[in-house]
Amino acid sequence: MRNFLNPVVWAWMVSGLLVFQVTKALAQETPIKAQEDASQNSPPFDLTDPTRIQDGKKRFNGNCAAYCHGSEGMGGKSTPFKNYPGFDQNYAFRTIADGRRGTGVMPPWGNTLTPEQIWELVAYLKFLSIQTP
Amino acid sequence: MHIEFNRGDQLEKGTPSPSAQKKNALRNIVCAAALVLTGLQASHAGSGPGYDDPNNWPQYHRSYNAWRFSPLNQINTSNVAKLHVSWIHQPGTVTQGLQATPIVIDGVMYTIGPDNNVFALDATNGKVLWRYTPKLDPIVKEVFYASASRGVTVGRGKVFVGSLDGRFIALDQKSGKELWSTQLTNLKDEYGALFSSPPQLAGNILFGGTTGGDQPIVGKIFAVNADTGKREWTFEVPRDDKKSWPGDSRLRGGGSAWLPGTYDPTTDTIYIGTSNAAPDFNHADRDGDNLYTATLLALNPKDGAIKWHRQEVPKDTWDFDSSYEALLVPDGSGKTTLVHLNKNGFVYVMDKDNGAMKNAWQYTENMNWAKGVDPKTGLPIAPNYPETGVQKLHCPNLLGARSWNAGAYNPETKLWYTQGMEVCNTVTSALQGQDVPIAGLSLGLSEITLTNPPGKISDGWLAAFDPLTGKESWKVRFEMPPLSHVLATGGGLVFTGDMRGKLYAFDAKNGKELWTFNAGSGARGGPVSYSVKGKQYIAIPTGLGSHAPGFLTGAFPQIRELPGGATLLVFALD
Numbered sequence: 001m002r003n004f005l006n007p008v009v010w011a012w013m014v015s016g017l018l019v020f021q022v023t024k025a026l027a028q029e030t031p032i033k034a035q036e037d038a039s040q041n042s043p044p045f046d047l048t049d050p051t052r053i054q055d056g057k058k059r060f061n062g063n064c065a066a067y068c069h070g071s072e073g074m075g076g077k078s079t080p081f082k083n084y085p086g087f088d089q090n091y092a093f094r095t096i097a098d099g100r101r102g103t104g105v106m107p108p109w110g111n112t113l114t115p116e117q118i119w120e121l122v123a124y125l126k127f128l129s130i131q132t133p
Numbered sequence: 134m135h136i137e138f139n140r141g142d143q144l145e146k147g148t149p150s151p152s153a154q155k156k157n158a159l160r161n162i163v164c165a166a167a168l169v170l171t172g173l174q175a176s177h178a179g180s181g182p183g184y185d186d187p188n189n190w191p192q193y194h195r196s197y198n199a200w201r202f203s204p205l206n207q208i209n210t211s212n213v214a215k216l217h218v219s220w221i222h223q224p225g226t227v228t229q230g231l232q233a234t235p236i237v238i239d240g241v242m243y244t245i246g247p248d249n250n251v252f253a254l255d256a257t258n259g260k261v262l263w264r265y266t267p268k269l270d271p272i273v274k275e276v277f278y279a280s281a282s283r284g285v286t287v288g289r290g291k292v293f294v295g296s297l298d299g300r301f302i303a304l305d306q307k308s309g310k311e312l313w314s315t316q317l318t319n320l321k322d323e324y325g326a327l328f329s330s331p332p333q334l335a336g337n338i339l340f341g342g343t344t345g346g347d348q349p350i351v352g353k354i355f356a357v358n359a360d361t362g363k364r365e366w367t368f369e370v371p372r373d374d375k376k377s378w379p380g381d382s383r384l385r386g387g388g389s390a391w392l393p394g395t396y397d398p399t400t401d402t403i404y405i406g407t408s409n410a411a412p413d414f415n416h417a418d419r420d421g422d423n424l425y426t427a428t429l430l431a432l433n434p435k436d437g438a439i440k441w442h443r444q445e446v447p448k449d450t451w452d453f454d455s456s457y458e459a460l461l462v463p464d465g466s467g468k469t470t471l472v473h474l475n476k477n478g479f480v481y482v483m484d485k486d487n488g489a490m491k492n493a494w495q496y497t498e499n500m501n502w503a504k505g506v507d508p509k510t511g512l513p514i515a516p517n518y519p520e521t522g523v524q525k526l527h528c529p530n531l532l533g534a535r536s537w538n539a540g541a542y543n544p545e546t547k548l549w550y551t552q553g554m555e556v557c558n559t560v561t562s563a564l565q566g567q568d569v570p571i572a573g574l575s576l577g578l579s580e581i582t583l584t585n586p587p588g589k590i591s592d593g594w595l596a597a598f599d600p601l602t603g604k605e606s607w608k609v610r611f612e613m614p615p616l617s618h619v620l621a622t623g624g625g626l627v628f629t630g631d632m633r634g635k636l637y638a639f640d641a642k643n644g645k646e647l648w649t650f651n652a653g654s655g656a657r658g659g660p661v662s663y664s665v666k667g668k669q670y671i672a673i674p675t676g677l678g679s680h681a682p683g684f685l686t687g688a689f690p691q692i693r694e695l696p697g698g699a700t701l702l703v704f705a706l707d
Contacts, residue, residue: 061580062566063573066531067277067347067680071582075687103227103676103697104683105279112275112570 041090044116047123056124059117068106073128077104080133087129092122179204179623182399182461183544188664190237193284193331193393194539195661198461198469201541202621203662207669208706209624213638213648219670219705220259224250227699229281230678234618234659235701236287242663242672243292243306245282245331246699251294253309257665259703263309270298276325277572278344281678283393284331284659286339289359295328295341301357303339313362317343317355324348325571326389334359335396335403335434342370342390346408346426346454347574349385349565354394354405354430356437366437370407372424382419385565385575387411388426392456392537400486402440403432404459406473412565412577413452413531414519422447427455429473429481431488443488443511445475450519450562451502452531453477458539460549461485462600472549472600474540476533477513479506482601494603497534499555499586502527519562522579528557530583530688536614536681538657541621542600546641549600550627554614556591556688558583583687591688595619595629597644607644613689616681617656620671628671630656632682632695636673636702654698655682671704 045052065071073081096118099108109118183196187204194201208216224231224246235244242256251265273279279297286293291312292304299318304311318326324345332341332355339359345352352370357363370388371378378386387410394405410419410426425439427446432439446453453476464470471485478497483490493506503513519525532554540551563579585591593614597606613632620628621641630636632655638648658674676699686692 058579061578062563062576063570066574066576066578066581067684070684070687071580075583075685076683077686077693080693099274101228101274101280103230103678105228107275107277107279107572109570109572112572 043089043119043122045119047089047119047126049123052120052123053127056120056122060121060124064121072131073125074133081125081128082131082133084129087126089122089126092125093118096121179544189239190235190661190663192236192286193234193333193659194395194458197395197397199395199458199539200460200544200621201539201619201659202543202623204623205662205664205669206623206625207664208622208626208662208671210626210640210647212706213624213626215706216638216648216650216671216704219703221703222252222254222259222701224252224699226250227676227697228678229279230654230676230697231658231674231699231701232281232678233284233674235661235672235674236285237661237663237672238287240665243285243287244674244701245285245294247280247678249282249294249297251285251292251304251309253292256663256670257668265304265309265311267294267296267302269296270320272320272325273297273327275571276320276327277574278325278327278329281329282331283329286331286333288334289337291359293332293334293339293359295330295332297327299327299343301328301332301339301341301355301362303359303362315357315362315364317357317364318353321571323350324569324573326350326352329391330393333393333396335401338365338434340394340403340405340434342405342407344391345389346387346391347411347413347452347576348387349411349569349575350387350389351384352387352389352408354390354432354437356434368432368437370425371410374424377421377424378419379421380418385411386419386423386426387413387575388423390456392458395459396434397461397485401434403430403434404471405430405432406455406457406459408454408456409446409449409452411575413575414450414560414581415521415562415565415577416448416450416518417521417564420448423449427453427475429455429459429488441488443481443483445473445479445481445511446477446513448518451477451527453533457535457537460540460542460600462542462549463544463547464601470601474535474551476529476535477502478529478534480600480603481506481511492601496603497529497553497555499528499557499589501557502529519560521562521564524559524561524580526557526559526584526587528586529554530556530558531581532556532681532684536616538616538618539659541619541627543621543627543641545623545625546597547599548597548606548641550595550597550619550621550641552593552595552615552619552629554591554593555586555589556583556614556685557586583685585688595627595639595644597627597641609639609644609646613692614685615656616679617673618659620660620662622662628660628673630660630673630675632677632692634675634677636675650702650704652700652702654696654700657682668705672701673704674701676700
C-alpha cells in the first residue's frame with residue numbers, strides 16, 4: 001500500500017501506460033526512431049504563417065508528391081491530407097523526421113531536413129487538413 | 134473487368150454443334166492417348182532459344198530473348214481450372230511486398246524477399262534449404278528506394294545479389310555462404326544509389342546498374358568478375374560531352390540502369406536500357422540530347438564498350454525511361470528482331486545487331502507527348518516539352534504506358550502478352566533547387582497530378598500484340614493497371630495477377646479467362662513455371678509493394694484500401 005502511494009511508482013506506471021498507448025497506436029507502421037527534443041513538440045513559428053505554408057508546399061511538391069503522396073497529399077497509401085480533422089501536428093512532425101516502415105516505406109527525413117524545414121512541411125499539411133477535397 | 138473482342142476473335146458461346154461435339158470427343162481421345170504416352174512427364178514442343186532447359190527458370194526472363202515463356206504444357210487450357218495451391222512460402226518480412234522473379238534450377242528455387250533476404254527452397258514443397266540475410270549498412274533506412282529487390286541471379290555455382298547498400302554479393306549456391314562482396318556505390322554521396330535488380334551474367338562478367346534516374350548523380354553500370362568480385366569496368370550513363378550535357382549538368386544528370394539487362398550469347402552482347410535524365414521534368418540546365426539517358430545500349434561484356442545505341446527520347450523531360458526488356462523475336466524470315474517498349478508508349482522494332490529502325494508502333498491508347506515516332510529515324514515527332522512554370526497535360530503519365538513488369542512472348546501463337554496503364558498526369562515544370570536530401574528526388578517540378586485521359590476513365594489492360602506490327606489480337610481490361618510480370622506457357626496459357634491479388638490464367642489464343650485465385654494481396658513480381666520429377670508447377674509471388682501503387686492512388690483511390698503482404702504461392706494440378 002505504501003508503494004502504491006509512492007509518487008515515483010505512480011510516475012513509472014503513468015509513463016508505462018503512455019509507452020503502451022504510443023506503441024499500440026504506432027504498431028501498424030512504426031516510426032523507425034523517436035527523437036524527443038524540444039523542436040519536436042514546439043514549432044518555432046506560427047504554423048498558419050502563409051510564407052511558411054508556401055515554403056512547405058514547395059518542399060512537399062518537390063520531395064513528397066511525385067511517386068508517393070500525390071498532389072496536395074491526395075495520393076499514396078496514407079490518409080488523404082485534405083479534410084483531415086484528426087490531424088496531429090506533433091505526430092506529423094515525428095513521422096516526417098523518423099519515417100515509417102510497414103508494408104510500405106517512408107524514408108526518415110530527420111537527418112537531412114532541419115527541424116524548421118520539417119515544421120514548414122507540417123504547416124502545409126495542417127493547412128491541407130482544413131481544405132475541402 | 135471485361136473482354137474486348139477484336140477483329141472477329143470472339144469467344145465461343147452456347148452449345149457446340151453435333152459436328153463440333155464429335156471433333157471435341159475425338160480431340161479428347163487423342164489428348165488422353167497423348168497423356169498415356171507421355172506418362173506424367175511435363176512435356177513440351179519446339180527447340181532452340183526460348184525452349185532450352187524447359188524444366189527450369191534459369192534467369193530473370195527465363196531465356197536471354199526475354200520471352201518469359203515456359204515451354205511446359207502439362208498444365209494447359211483443358212485442365213488449368215483444376216490448378217490449386219501446392220505450397221506457400223512466406224519470407225517473414227513484408228515491406229514493399231514481393232517483387233522478385235524466382236529462379237528455379239534442378240528442383241531448387243532461389244528467391245529474395247524484402248530487405249535482401251535470400252532463400253533457397255525445395256521447389257516441390259517449399260522447404261527452406263538455406264537462408265541468407267545480409268548485414269546491410271544502416272544508411273539503407275535513409276534512402277528512397279528501400280527494401281525491395283527484383284530477384285537473384287544463379288550461375289557458376291553461385292547466387293548473385295545486388296544489394297540495397299550498393300554491393301554485388303556472391304553466395305555459394307549449395308550452402309548460401311557468402312563468397313565475396315564488392316562495394317560499388319557510395320549511398321551517402323550518391324543519393325542512395327543502390328541495386329534494386331539482380332545483376333546479370335555475361336560469361337564470367339556480372340553486370341548491373343543502380344537506382345538514381347530521378348536523382349542528381351552520374352548513373353553507372355558496373356561490371357565485376359563473377360568468380361572473384363574484382364571490378365572490371367564501369368559505364369557512366371551521362372556521356373562526358375559538353376554538347377550533350379551543357380555546363381556541369383552531367384554531374385546531376387541521373388541516367389541509371391535500374392532493371393536487369395539481358396545477355397545474348399549468340400552475339401556476345403549485353404542489352405541494357407537506361408533511365409530518364411534528371412531533373413526529370415525540367416531541362417533548362419541540360420539543354421542537349423543528354424546521351425546516354427533514355428537509351429537502349431548494346432555493350433561488349435568484356436570492356437563495356439558500346440556496340441551500338443539507340444536513344445529513344447533525346448532530352449527526355451517526361452520521365453520516359455528506356456529501361457524495359459529487350460525482346461528478341463523471330464521476324465518471319467528466319468532472322469531475329471529486337472522489340473523494345475519505352476515508358477513513352479511507343480514500341481521500337483530494331484535490327485538487333487545495329488539498332489537500325491525497322492518499325493515503330495503506338496502501344497498506349499492515350500498519347501499526347503508526341504505526334505508519333507518516325508519509324509525510319511526512331512525520333513519523336515513534334516514532342517510537346519514541359520515548359521518552366523506552365524502546367525501541361527502529358528499522356529502517358531510518369532509511371533509509363535506500362536510499369537516495369539515485363540510482358541511474355543509465346544512462339545507458338547507469335548503473340549506478345551503485355552500490360553498497360555491508361556493514366557495521364559499534369560505537370561508544372563520548375564527549376565530544380567540544389568538542396569536535394571538523400572531520400573529526395575530531382576524532379577524539376579512544382580506540381581504533378583495523376584489524372585484521367587481526356588474524356589475517359591483511367592484503367593489498365595492485358596493485351597496480345599503482334600510484337601512486330603502492334604496488331605492487337607485481344608485485350609482484357611482491368612479496373613486498375615495490373616503490375617505483375619506476365620508468364621506465357623506451352624500449355625497455351627497466359628498468367629498474371631492484378632493489384633487486388635486476383636491471379637489469372639487466360640487462354641493465349643483469345644484472352645478467355647480460364648482460372649482465377651484470390652491471393653489476398655496484389656501481384657508485383659514475376660510468375661514462373663518449372664517442372665520437377667515430371668510435375669509442372671506455377672509459382673506466383675504476391676504482396677503489393679513498390680512506389681507505383683502508392684502513387685497510382687491519385688488516379689485509383691481504391692488502392693488505399695488494398696493490403697500489402699509477401700507470399701509466394703505455388704500451384705500444381707494434384
